[in-house]
Amino acid sequence: MFWGTPVQKRSAVDKVEKRPNTAPLLTISSAKKHKFDPFEKKIKNPNHSSSLQKFSKVRVDGNERIFSGSLGIKTNSRPKTIGTELTPNKKRKDNLLLIGGPQFDQPPISSIRAHDEDERVSRGKLFPVNLCICSYEMSAEGDIFRKFSNKHVIGTPVDIIDMSNWDVTDSTLQLVSRIAPQCTDLSCPKNDKVTDKGFVEFFFRTTLVSKVDISGTPFITDSTIETLAKCCKQLKELNMSACFRMTDDSLAALGENSASLRVLYASECPLLADNGLIALSRGCRKLVNVDFSYCPLLTDRGLRGLVNRSFDLTQVKCNGNEIIDCSLFRVPALGQEMSCNLFISCQVRSFILQGCAEIDDEKLSWLGQACMQLKSLDISNCPLITSVGVDALSASCTQLEALNIIGYGKVIDYAICGLAQKCPGIRALDLAGHEILSDMSVSFVISSCLRLNYLNLSGLSNISDTTFVPSAEIAQEMEHLKGTPEYLRSVRDPLRSLHLTDVFNLSDASLGAIGILYSRLHVLDISNCHMITSAGIAKMCKFCTALKSLSANYCPRITDKAINYICRRCIDIETLCLSARKNTASCNKISNKSLKKLLANCLKLKVLEMKNRLKLTGADIKEIAAIDLRSITLAGCTNMKPMGVAKLALGCPKLFHINISRCKNLPRKFVDELYRVRIPYCE
Template sequence: MRGHDWINTCLPDELVVEIFRRLDSKRSRDACSLVCRRWLRLERLTRATIRIGATGSPDLFVHLLSTRFSNVTNVHIDERLSISLPVHLQGRRRGVENSSASSLKLNYLNVNNGSEEGDLDSLCLSDVGLAALGDGFPKLEKLSLIWCSNVTSDGLASLAQKCSSLKALDLQGCYVGDQGLSAVGQCCKQLEDLNLRFCEGLTDKGLIELALGVGKSLKSLGVAACAKITDSSMEAVGSHCISLETLSLDSEFIHNQGVLAVAEGCPQLKVLKLQCINVTDDALEAVGASCLSLELLALYSFQRFTDKGLCAIGNGCKKLRNLTLSDCYFLSDKGLESIATGCKELTHLEINGCHNIGTLGIESVGRSCQRLTELSLLYCQRIGDVGLLQVGEGCKFLQALHLVDCSNLGDAAMRGIAIGCSNLKKLHIRRCYEIGTKGIVAVGEHCKSLTDLSIRFCDRVGDEALIAIADGCSLHYLNVSGCHQIGDAGVIAIARGCPQLCYLDVSVLQNLGDLAMAELGENCPLLKEIVLSHCRQITDVGLAHLVKRCTMLESCHMVYCSGITSAGVATVVSSCPNIKKVLVEKWKVSQRTKRRAGSIISYLCVDL
């Protein structure tokens, strides 16, 4: 019968809550919460996650949230996000950021740079706020306190006592001491994940006591820039944390002794990330001999180990799937060959700035690592076409390829990849000057699954390449920044052939004009982000055509576009209801546009 509330009359609270939990978007849940007070109250019960940026009164804010969302188990507080002025001093922010169905995100406007230090301190979460978290969210399982500099050991200890079910704790950038960490070890016996990056107030004492308390449950540990945490802590971790699966260390105070202790004491280790300049081959040999379950290994800035250590990994870690070698100057093709022949399960490989690794090493990967799905070669000057030709022949499942500053790779390499790796979905190339139109045309002809293409500052790529891509692929993401030979013809082809395009960067294209903008506006209604900076031939007319049908546009960068005036900026702001960011010169924004959309406009240069 019309006018009768059958839902609220017949359905119990439990069933309505279950319906809300099954909604697939935050927008739908928010809409339901506005129907009536009962639905608002019940919808709040379904919230599991809250994300908070900096606020005017964070302690009070946390308390207010705890009174409204009683079933929250995951709280993420990040004070790197913008700090807000008090509500009565600022206007309302336009738009609400989308998020997952179980998440509430709260973001705020920037405070003026001239704020005094005392004022900023009052804007940071303190021990009072931690106490409110403990009182309001007793079911808390995951807590992230990112750069909450006013939080101390007292607050952390108080929270640990109230939230004994805590499983994950991120203290990145918090100046807590040993007392607080010890309390976590004593009270939170289910703790599995701990991040201590940039916790400068900690010493070995705190981490040792934590290892004693939660050694049986701890599975993941991250330590970085903690000058007072040394090998003694790692020895305690190796002795007590027998279930440890993930370890990330970034420290100049950790030596072989600490890594050896973890390798020998934590046989279940699956993920190891090391940036420790004082670790040598001896530690990696221990990892290869003891960590037989290792699946991911990342080595950064190692200058004291050689192929000997990498050979040990290849001989022992047969389950290795993901390997990153960054700025490891003494590694050569021999070490990479040992990995390729020994770790046949390898699916992801990144080589960054390892100048002694060349064509022979990549050839061995192509011959032996048939399951490779992602390959990144960054600043690898000694790798030539033959290496990638072998990858094309042997790695039929390759889906992503990243090439940066590889000066010896050319069209032959790209053609080999295109013909052999027809499942390629992502191709990112930057400053590889020998790769030109022919290589990209081959990609368009053979890689029909390609959806993500970036060819930045590749001077030899022209319009014919984009025409071939548009004819063979349905791109969602395209970046051709700095490809000077590309003009209207190539971008028009993309507009007509890739109607699902969501992101486009055509910055620094001097031959691109309004015709291409009109075609994009006519054929790409899903476009959300576009970068037009340094495109001198694009004018207000082109912008008007672009935004006519691109109503989903959220971000537009258009600095140093001499043909775009304040009228064009106003057109973008007024025509795009979902716009969240406009990057432009300050002098091109009229007072009316500032009043209408000041919160979404960013300036590259201010008051020059």
């Protein structure tokens, strides 16, 4: 009923009829009763973002379409990828990261990367709050909603809230805290639109939170952590890495209120210092895993208090802290110049000290004496460590299972032989960069360490076929003694990852021996091994049928025959890199026939890299069975034709990265059309 005179009534009707077409999206038909929407005030602002308007429109009309990870999507289209913004009136050209050739008038690579980083931070769509009462199952890659979760009753608040792929504001957090007060797990990383206001109210209402990830949120301060510590007494895991405004007050608040805290990640927080670490250690006695990497103000004084009071501490990560030198294990004796170790049996099982340049052999020996039960150690890029320190470490820590000593070539054979003899149960060993090592030490490691799962020998230019061939011959002879005690003692655990980049003296015989020794190999990197040919690839593929990743970049003797063996034997391969060096004869040794076979036979292929292959055109591609292909690099394939690239783009629905730089046969109009065709999920 309209109260007023007939003249007033007619003027009101005229105003309604003359309303412009840019009315707020919250305007609904008269058949529906208007409901309160907390976003209504923001939507009516015409200057607000289109993504928020689109989201609110779907929320108003939400009863007509159940939200299942796709907003405003046609019913016959594929499920919506989370990170893509829906703008139906404006075609977007950044859903597919496509790098064109330099002959086009395109922005430089630096601007493209900057644009991609902006898109990653600004996801383009606000977190839909109805996910707080509807739980979904996602794809294995975590990018597509597949179906409703059978473990959750729709309409009841969820316990786990993941905002990793959405834009989040303070208003969103405040609303979510009212809808799901029983939340126990919050993940809201890398959001630059959230401040202390949103987090303070959220943690004040959700007092049952036990796991929080707010890493990479630049505008929050100590107030957020203080509220979290005071209100959420059950907090067990906290990730506040790259929160640059956090100070020692945050660590002190955690030490006073969070006695149940077990995991703390606080890397890249430049204002944290020793006093905060000491205050944290006084209250958090149950810490198991801590990460204080790239905190330049931390010293051994703070770590000493933390390690001394946290009796359950097993892993300490301090990458890139140049002041830390492991002097926390040193206690000077009164009246004497000698020193002893601080802890006779330190409980820490894993130290990650990559890039701590002040650690030398003496301090490494202190660490070994204090942590005799040490199982994992990363001392890569520590230039003062030599063979003396490695030998002293292996003598003390006989239970060592993982060692990373990537360095500058100061470790020689006797230290590695002693390591293999004293630590036979080692599972992961990284020796990359130590050019002085020879066949003697590496072959001793292969014959003695039968439990290896990961081995990196990249850059060891002195090793040759005598590293692998003798051990393979012994393994073949032991097959005749199968079932005997001697055979059981010689059985190896499956090596999953082997890296042999820049090992120039490696030949086909070594690849055959690798296939015999490690038949269940998953990852193999033989890039820049000039003596490897297609025959060696054939020998390896005969045994390593479970191979998932092969990198053979810049191997000039590999031809189409190698691709044929891979397609017949290694059908489960997911990553294949076969690039050639520019302006060499190897650019013409792989033809279009190989690309056609790979796309037709390797069903699980996800990453393909074939740079500078001049014979690739793509014109012969007829069937594409590799529908899981995510990334393909064809840079420098100057004869690539538009039809071939179009077949790849249309035949691989999950493809998101194409590198076609320096492909001269691809005109600008084709690149623009390719962008338009590869815009999925839009109306």
